Amino acid sequence: MSIFVIGGTGFIGIRVIPSLVARGETVVCMDINPNAPSFAGLGDKVTVVRGDVTQFDDVIGNMEASKADRVINLSYNLGQDLPPHRATKLNIIGMDNCFEAARILGVKHTVFASSLAVNGQQSHYGERAVTEDDYKHAVVQYGSHKAFNEFQAKDYIDKHGMTITAVRPANVTGPDKVRGSVDHVNIITRPARGEAISFPFADAMRCPIHVDDIAEVFIRVLMTDKPAHAVYSSGGQAISLADIAVIVREFLPDAKISFEKQSGGRASSGNWMIDNSRLVQEFGVQYRSYRERVLQIINEVRAELGQAPIKG
Ligand SMILES: NC(=O)c1ccc[n+]([C@@H]2O[C@H](COP(=O)([O-])OP(=O)(O)OC[C@H]3O[C@@H](n4cnc5c(N)ncnc54)[C@H](O)[C@@H]3O)[C@@H](O)[C@H]2O)c1
Incomplete structure (x- = not known):
């Protein structure tokens, strides 16, 4: 069995993948930009394929070929700049392609990157740390798409009994x-x-949370078969x-x-005040x-x- 990483040649992925290999895992990475010099030296433990998360055939074809029992999706547009149709294809359809392929292939655990941006402005909550159970106040494209991804994950969990977990990184x-x-x-x-x-x-x-710390968070959550919760905030x-x-x-x-x-x-x-006690207690992370x-x-x-x- 291997781990299938979508969007793995980006800022966070290039830390997640070598750490997975260091733990003895084999990784297949699919990215629209397959060039990642940082994987040189990892030998046959990492295979990088070019694929577009917005194309269901790319996602299910490569996921199936990887024989992965765990999947992580890091592909996204980090901004508010894309026209609505393109942003929806990448952020919403891309994420759904990942969930649906994982459903069809019976993937054991799917993890995806949400964001602190689901919470919108701190002023909605006052001067207190926001928890994963708080109402989500995102109004911009990026945060609203992340909030919808979390809803979509819950729908797959409720209707298909899947294990899908969102990690909400703060400012990496x-x-x-x-x-x-x-x-x-x-x-x-x-x-x-x-x-x-x-x-x-x-x-x-x-x-802020350092990228090495968030990579470790993603790995600990991904390698757990059944986390206690569907959403974890990284804090920072x-x-x-x-x-x-x-x-x-x-x-x-x-x-x-x-x-x-x-x-x-x-x-x-x-949002800058974030409660991460759920993550700390369950996974013992220390930054x-x-x-x-x-x-x-x-x-x-x-x-x-x-x-x-x-x-x-
Ligand atoms: N970096 C942060 O501060 C931060 C904070 C909160 C959440 N996140 C989330 O973490 C995830 C990873 O962030 P990052 O900083 O590594 O981003 P990044 O932009 O560096 O990496 C994203 C990767 O996705 C790939 N990608 C883009 N479009 C694709 C497509 N159509 N098909 C396949 N791959 C595609 C890119 O080539 C890139 O390698 C994202 O979901 C992001 O929203 C990041």
């Missing part, structure tokens, strides 16, 4: 992140490159951009980070400290530039 961070929320990444990587950077609001709030470090800047300056005292305004960004920051992760990102940029690492 890492030096190579280029899609989705990137201000909390650029505030670290640009100063590490010696570049100045400015943001509209110092009090804009984010909930609730922090303002101003406070990230303070951490960056601890390591890079000359960092040129500026803000146009000190306040006014909180209300439109999305490394955010400060440590900031230093890791700085040092990854420095390594790219041929500079010596900064000591923590």
Whole structure:
């Protein structure tokens, strides 16, 4: 048996796949962009095929050929930019293709990436951590599609008795992140490159979780036969951009980070207070400290530039 990963050559997938292989699993990855240099060295433990999640024949054909008993779908459009028809094909039809193929083939466990974006703005909940059972307030394309994916998963669970689990990552961070929320990444990587950077609001709030941590979350959930719940929030470090800047300056005292305004960004920051006790209790995940992760990102940029690492 192997694991079938859709959208596995992206930011999160290139961490998930080598970790699965390190645990002795065999992986078949289907992606519309099959080029992932990071799989070099994994030998015949990883097969990458080109396929389009919006095409049911691609999904079921490759899933069947993989003989997978576990499937994870990471393919998506991380933004609000696509025209409605294209976004629906990728985010909604693509996800349904994955669920339906898994149903037909009798896949044991299907996992997919939802998002903190299902919750919409923090102001709907007040100053408290949002749980998986809270009402979903998403109004934009990305968050609404994720909310519909969760509904669709529940429909398959209820009507077909499948095991499908959603993981809601918060703001995933890492030096190579280029899609989705990137201000909390650029505030670290640009100063590490010696570049100045400015943001509209110092009090804009984010909930970063390092990409290595979310990869571990996905793997623990995927490798469990029957998780107790259908939805898990990753949680992360609730922090303002101003406070990230303070951490960056601890390591890079000359960092040129500026803000146009000190306040006014909180209300439109999305959801940043997130309860992840369900995930922590069931899967025993422990994240490394955010400060440590900031230093890791700085040092990854420095390594790219041929500079010596900064000591923590
Ligand atoms: N990165 C984050 O901060 C974050 C936060 C919350 C949720 N998520 C979710 O996690 C998942 C993975 O995110 P990521 O950051 O790795 O994104 P990514 O954009 O780096 O990776 C997505 C992958 O999907 C592939 N893909 C796109 N269209 C496809 C298609 N039609 N058929 C097959 N493959 C296709 C892309 O080539 C890419 O490799 C997504 O569902 C995303 O919404 C990410």
